[in-house]
Amino acid sequence: MTDTETRPAQSPEAAAHPLDPASGAEFLAGRDILAAVGLLGETVRFAYYGLDEPPKDQVLAGRPDRRLRAFLIDGATGESADVVVSLVEGRVVSRRVLDTATDGQLPIYSEEFAVVDDVVHADPGWRAAMARRGLTDVTKIRALPQTAGSFDEGDDERRRFVRVLAFRQEGEHDYVWAHPVDGITVYVDLVERKVFKIVDEFERPVPEESGDYDDPEVRGPLREGLRPIEITQPEGPSFTLDGHRLSWQGWSLRVGFDAREGLILHQISLDGRPVIYRASIPELVVPYGDPRFRYWQTYFDCGEYLLGKWTNSLERGCDCLGEIAYLDATLPDDFGAPQEIRNAICIHEEDFGILWKHTDIFNGSAQTRRQRRLVVSSWATVGNYDYGFYWYFYLDGTIEHEVKMSGALFTAAYPGGDDPHAEEVAPGLGGPVHQHLFSARLDMTVDGPVNAVDEVDLGGMPVGPDNPYGNAIARTVTRLRSEAQAVRRCDAARARTWRVVSTERTNAYGKPTSYTLYPDGTPVLLAAPSASVHARAAFATNHLWVTRYDPSQRYPAGDFVNQNPGGAGLPAYVATDRDIDGADIVLWHTFGPTHFPRPEDWPVMPVARCGFTLKPTGFFDRNPALGVPPPHGHSPGPAG
Numbered sequence: 158m159t160d161t162e163t164r165p166a167q168s169p170e171a172a173a174h175p176l177d178p179a180s181g182a183e184f185l186a187g188r189d190i191l192a193a194v195g196l197l198g199e200t201v202r203f204a205y206y207g208l209d210e211p212p213k214d215q216v217l218a219g220r221p222d223r224r225l226r227a228f229l230i231d232g233a234t235g236e237s238a239d240v241v242v243s244l245v246e247g248r249v250v251s252r253r254v255l256d257t258a259t260d261g262q263l264p265i266y267s268e269e270f271a272v273v274d275d276v277v278h279a280d281p282g283w284r285a286a287m288a289r290r291g292l293t294d295v296t297k298i299r300a301l302p303q304t305a306g307s308f309d310e311g312d313d314e315r316r317r318f319v320r321v322l323a324f325r326q327e328g329e330h331d332y333v334w335a336h337p338v339d340g341i342t343v344y345v346d347l348v349e350r351k352v353f354k355i356v357d358e359f360e361r362p363v364p365e366e367s368g369d370y371d372d373p374e375v376r377g378p379l380r381e382g383l384r385p386i387e388i389t390q391p392e393g394p395s396f397t398l399d400g401h402r403l404s405w406q407g408w409s410l411r412v413g414f415d416a417r418e419g420l421i422l423h424q425i426s427l428d429g430r431p432v433i434y435r436a437s438i439p440e441l442v443v444p445y446g447d448p449r450f451r452y453w454q455t456y457f458d459c460g461e462y463l464l465g466k467w468t469n470s471l472e473r474g475c476d477c478l479g480e481i482a483y484l485d486a487t488l489p490d491d492f493g494a495p496q497e498i499r500n501a502i503c504i505h506e507e508d509f510g511i512l513w514k515h516t517d518i519f520n521g522s523a524q525t526r527r528q529r530r531l532v533v534s535s536w537a538t539v540g541n542y543d544y545g546f547y548w549y550f551y552l553d554g555t556i557e558h559e560v561k562m563s564g565a566l567f568t569a570a571y572p573g574g575d576d577p578h579a580e581e582v583a584p585g586l587g588g589p590v591h592q593h594l595f596s597a598r599l600d601m602t603v604d605g606p607v608n609a610v611d612e613v614d615l616g617g618m619p620v621g622p623d624n625p626y627g628n629a630i631a632r633t634v635t636r637l638r639s640e641a642q643a644v645r646r647c648d649a650a651r652a653r654t655w656r657v658v659s660t661e662r663t664n665a666y667g668k669p670t671s672y673t674l675y676p677d678g679t680p681v682l683l684a685a686p687s688a689s690v691h692a693r694a695a696f697a698t699n700h701l702w703v704t705r706y707d708p709s710q711r712y713p714a715g716d717f718v719n720q721n722p723g724g725a726g727l728p729a730y731v732a733t734d735r736d737i738d739g740a741d742i743v744l745w746h747t748f749g750p751t752h753f754p755r756p757e758d759w760p761v762m763p764v765a766r767c768g769f770t771l772k773p774t775g776f777f778d779r780n781p782a783l784g785v786p787p788p789h790g791h792s793p794g795p796a797g
């Protein structure tokens with residue numbers, strides 16, 4: 158069999174595990190509770206709706222409440238509220254109306270995107286500005302709403318608004334990213350539903366060359382000579398999926414999903430030993446580096462746009478090869494009504510080359526084992542970019558997270574010359590420099606909830622009595638004892654890693670069992686300390702943060718990211734500088750590329766990768782993969 162698809166048996170009556178995503182029936186039940194107390198007027202919309210995960214102690218004790226969290230916004234007044242309902246008790250547990258000037262705004266909801274297009278096209282000032290550029294047929298202009306950020310803009314700061322850029326689309330299939338209409342932004346108030354400001358700074362010719370890679374004229378002839386590669390697993394896959402619980406080769410985990418964070422993994426254990434209680438990518442910030450007209454351009458793809466909402470339906474044979482199990486996702490629309498995303502999560506096994514190998518020159522043993530990994534992945538398209546989130550579990554106990562980035566560059570007109578902030582990627586078309594800074598939230602439970610973090614550096618030593626020949630390399634281990642001390646940067650010159658140790662369990666050598674975080678070590682946020690984004694994306698100014706577990710501390714840039722003035726999330730979480738040495742702790746790791754586009758990234762970008770690795774370090778007493786059998790037909794050794 159090739160590229161087959163299986164689905165877990167799920168009876169609708171089966172009691173949900175406390176960490177399972179909210180079901181369609183639960184979204185509807187929660188909506189009924191909200192409606193019954195009058196919170197769902199005609200103009201009220203759901204800007205977010207998802208499972209309010211129970212605290213860890215309640216999950217481990219057995220019978221937690223089942224709660225949903227809704228961000229409700231009244232489209233007519235802008236009143237924004239954070240509401241929690243209990244499905245077990247059938248009541249509203251809490252409701253807080255936001256002070257949006259200080260708390261931030263709720264995420265943009267779907268209807269607002271449509272509204273903006275109508276509002277902009279109807280605006281006489283914008284039409285006049287387009288006409289001045291020779292663009293008289295405004296049906297060919299696409300209005301692209303962008304989250305506004307937070308700057309010193311006086312009374313305008315109190316509005317719920319977006320900044321809107323324009324792109325030209327000649328025909329229905331024209332590729333808009335090839336044709337930015339630069340120099341003009343309109344500001345649209347989402348509550349008043351009107352343009353309140355037009356910034357018209359300069360005019361540049363709209364780049365003309367088509368980027369429509371579906372067009373044979375643009376793409377050129379299809380290559381020849383690529384013969385089929387087929388992945389076959391004649392006996393089926395080696396994993397089992399029971400509801401949302403996945404097991405494979407000693408690994409066990411639960412697969413969750415949410416409109417904001419996308420893929421969430423829970424209760425990851427190996428050979429019955431806990432490793433991570435919860436792992437997700439709860440934020441992604443994309444700040445752009447053009448200091449001129451687009452200084453405000455920064456996207457928080459989770460907190461402002463709800464990344465999980467834009468999850469793709471995956472296709473067998475294209476997105477995933479081999480014996481695939483899919484999970485569907487149930488996500489609410491603006492009205493809190495459940496919508497299915499079919500094949501949202503792909504689960505499969507991959508061959509991954511050599512696991513270990515040795516040809517012994519003395520005893521003649523020549524052995525090779527093949528590595529394999531279990532892959533849990535999903536893709537989301539947020540505007541121009543496409544992000545694939547891949548969690549890998551290996552036969553030797555390694556866990557890896559990889560983000561695959563593809564899609565379209567966010568383009569501008571190229572100003573000419575040798576611009577330090579952009580690359581010309583097509584005639585007159587610029588790809589501005591930007592960063593993609595992801596935050597991984599890793600609620601660690603290495604051999605139990607009581608953990609600590611050691612920073613481990615490697616380095617040479619000065620010549621002296623302990624190092625007479627100068628060849629010494631030494632390991633320096635520093636325990637990070639408090640939250641303030643654990644705000645750290647990578648140091649590639651010292652091969653810096655962070656080791657998450659159990660403070661309760663030791664291995665055969667009397668050392669604490671641990672898992673080590675190996676970072677990529679790419680730059681953190683490059684914006685100046687006084688920049689607005691520096692305060693708003695403070696999480697991205699360092700590679701590592703460690704906090705003491707608090708069930709309410711879930712998002713590195715805070716709960717309400719859209720138009721948040723800054724300081725929320727991690728800087729607030731660590732403000733009390735709690736003790737993290739021998740505690741239930743959460744690691745927050747920043748990673749991702751600083752992307753100066755290449756011409757080869759246009760018109761669609763070959764996948765770029767980033768991520769991090771977690772490896773067992775004294776978690777086992779020796780290579781845990783000795784028992785992996787040799788490939789079929791090969792001998793495991795003289796006694797085999």
Ligand SMILES: [Cu+2]
Binds near residue numbers: 591593752
């Ligand atoms: Cu990029």
